[in-house]
Amino acid sequence: MSTDGHEEGEIAVAADRLLVPLSDTVTVRQTVGYAVRSGLEDAGELAIHLVVALPHEASLPESRQRTAEAEELLSKAENWVQEDAGSASVTIKTTLLGTDEYLFGPRDFAETFNDYAQEHDIDLIVLDPEYQPGSTAQILQSVELELDAVGLAYDEAPVERPARHQRLVGDVSERFDRLFAMFWISYGFYLVLGDPTYWFDLVTGAAVAGIVSLSLAHVTFTFPLDRVQSPIRAIRFGLYIPYLIWEIVKANIAVSAVILRPSMPIEPTMTRINTRVRGGLPLLALANSITLTPGTLTVRADDQRLIVHTLIPSARDDLFDGGLERAIRFVFYGRESAAIPTPRERGDTEIIGGDDQ
Amino acid sequence: MIETIRFWVIVVLLGLGVFFTFVSTVGVIRLPDIYARAHTASQTDTLGAGFALAGVAVAFGWQHAAVYTVLLLFFVFITNPTAAHAIARSAAESGIEPWTNDSDEDGDSQ
Numbered sequence: 001m002s003t004d005g006h007e008e009g010e011i012a013v014a015a016d017r018l019l020v021p022l023s024d025t026v027t028v029r030q031t032v033g034y035a036v037r038s039g040l041e042d043a044g045e046l047a048i049h050l051v052v053a054l055p056h057e058a059s060l061p062e063s064r065q066r067t068a069e070a071e072e073l074l075s076k077a078e079n080w081v082q083e084d085a086g087s088a089s090v091t092i093k094t095t096l097l098g099t100d101e102y103l104f105g106p107r108d109f110a111e112t113f114n115d116y117a118q119e120h121d122i123d124l125i126v127l128d129p130e131y132q133p134g135s136t137a138q139i140l141q142s143v144e145l146e147l148d149a150v151g152l153a154y155d156e157a158p159v160e161r162p163a164r165h166q167r168l169v170g171d172v173s174e175r176f177d178r179l180f181a182m183f184w185i186s187y188g189f190y191l192v193l194g195d196p197t198y199w200f201d202l203v204t205g206a207a208v209a210g211i212v213s214l215s216l217a218h219v220t221f222t223f224p225l226d227r228v229q230s231p232i233r234a235i236r237f238g239l240y241i242p243y244l245i246w247e248i249v250k251a252n253i254a255v256s257a258v259i260l261r262p263s264m265p266i267e268p269t270m271t272r273i274n275t276r277v278r279g280g281l282p283l284l285a286l287a288n289s290i291t292l293t294p295g296t297l298t299v300r301a302d303d304q305r306l307i308v309h310t311l312i313p314s315a316r317d318d319l320f321d322g323g324l325e326r327a328i329r330f331v332f333y334g335r336e337s338a339a340i341p342t343p344r345e346r347g348d349t350e351i352i353g354g355d356d357q
Numbered sequence: 358m359i360e361t362i363r364f365w366v367i368v369v370l371l372g373l374g375v376f377f378t379f380v381s382t383v384g385v386i387r388l389p390d391i392y393a394r395a396h397t398a399s400q401t402d403t404l405g406a407g408f409a410l411a412g413v414a415v416a417f418g419w420q421h422a423a424v425y426t427v428l429l430l431f432f433v434f435i436t437n438p439t440a441a442h443a444i445a446r447s448a449a450e451s452g453i454e455p456w457t458n459d460s461d462e463d464g465d466s467q
Contacts, residue, residue: 192424245407252377252404259384259397268393270455291438294400297392298438299445309392309445309455 017047019122021113022077024069025130030159032077035126036084038155046090049120050077053097053109066302070096093120110146117152125154175217177225182213236331243327244289251293251315258312269316270299271308274348275325276340282332289324307352320344367412374409381405390456391448395441402437406430 020035022028032050039046052070074094081092097112113125131143147154187209194201258266277286287298290308295315300307310316322342330338343349377400384397410430414423 192428195421248403248407252400255384255397255400256377256380259380259387264387266388266393268390268455268457287442288435288438291441292399292403292434294396294403297396297399297445298442299392299449307449309396311393311396 016045017049017121017123019049019051019113019117019120019125020077021109021125021127021131022050022052022073023128023131024073025128027128027130027157027159028073028077029080031126031128031157032080033084034157034159036081036090038126040085040088040090046085046088048081048090048092049116049122050074050081050092050094051097051113051116052095053112067096109143110150110152113147114150114152123153125152127154127156129156129159174225177227178217178221179213181225181230182217182220183209186212233332240327240331244292244324247289247318247324248293251295251318254314255294255311266311267313269310270352271310271316271319272350272352273306273308273319273343274346275306275322275343276346276348277325277328277332282328285331286325286328289328290319293318293324320349363415367416370408370412370415374405374407374412377401377408378405391453392445392455395445399437399441402433406433 016039018035018039020032022032035048036046039048052074054067054070074096078092078094081090095116097116098108116122117125125147127143144154144156187205190205190208191201194205196202258264275283275286277283283301287301287306290296290306291298293315295311296319297309297311298306299309308319310319320343322340322344325343326338326340329340340346381397381400384400385394388394388397407430410426414426417423417426
């Protein structure tokens with residue numbers, strides 16, 4: 001990769017119109033610095049286009065904060081360029097891309113960059129090796145492939161990544177924990193489906209669990225496991241299920257009563273609720289539990305801001321009282337964390353459509 | 358004696374399952390728009406399938422097959438909200454406005 005970058009660095013020398021897609025990474029500062037340096041090396045004049053491609057539609061209410069963050073990043077990057085350029089003449093242009101469409105995969109990003117490059121006569125794209133436009137996994141590799149496909153010249157900035165070494169240190173025991181957990185989960189599942197007292201199932205189960213854990217452990221657990229906390233969480237989740245079923249039964253009866261009444265007194269509303277859970281798994285559990293209880297339906301999830309459609313007022317009140325949120329906090333963060341004010345008391349709720357009260 | 362109780366437990370559980378499935382069907386027909394219908398469609402999966410599978414588990418008795426029904430219910434409980442969310446989200450993305458009480462009584466939202 002380094003020789004590759006070097007060769008394309010030669011092209012960078014001749015370039016005087018650069019496109020730098022930015023995202024909030026640890027290496028974005030170095031990438032901007034490299035772009036300015038390599039651009040100024042030969043050509044006396046440099047036009048640098050800083051863009052942030054938004055993975056969400058900017059017009060939607062829940063993307064507003066992200067748009068604000070993107071604009072902040074752009075203005076920061078503009079200052080960096082001015083700082084690095086010194087007395088050399090550099091024209092800076094900052095743009096938000098993808099504001100009117102929904103960019104989904106690497107291909108959408110590559111095509112957006114290509115359109116922009118054609119429009120502004122861009123010679124070269126300087127990519128941040130950690131470039132990560134969405135909240136999803138890193139997509140640099142695939143962006144490179146797609147850029148190749150549309151025939152755009154790009155250059156990967158040579159940056160130093162201090163975080164990489166730290167990640168390698170705890171790797172062995174972390175890897176073992178994942179394999180260990182994955183092995184026993186899949187072995188347990190195999191024996192539940194099979195017969196735990198039959199030797200053949202025990203042997204084939206161990207073999208299958210071995211293959212599954214080797215091939216899938218790093219996919220299943222995207223976060224490091226904790227030897228004490230993770231099993232405790234699993235037990236707490238077991239306690240959570242009866243509570244969830246009770247909530248589902250209550251909500252089902254309430255919704256059924258409304259549907260069967262001839263006048264059908266529904267009051268559909270769109271609400272926004274800022275939940276206090278972090279990370280993918282707790283949020284998934286919460287959003288799914290909200291959807292699972294009839295009367296509330298998660299329409300959109302943007303980090304911890306959920307847009308929830310509620311059918312009847314009592315379901316909305318339950319949602320704003322945050323019973324499920326507290327239960328999820330109990331499962332993932334423990335008993336003390338569960339005792340927090342309700343979303344209504346925190347002012348984290350908002351009715352954005354339908355009946356106003 | 359035990360057998361009679363078990364028989365009636367099964368009948369009641371299946372009856373409840375059928376009842377909630379029926380309510381859910383009525384809801385899908387009566388409710389005004391896609392979001393409201395998604396609420397009630399998930400009732401079939403939660404309590405409708407839940408009670409029916411509980412009845413099946415009781416009918417099988419303390420056997421291996423009863424474990425399967427619990428697993429089945431577990432997967433239904435994971436996939437149902439995912440599907441409901443996917444429908445609601447795609448509706449929101451295609452710009453369907455939620456029906457409210459202020460909307461025209463006859464105006465079916467798409």
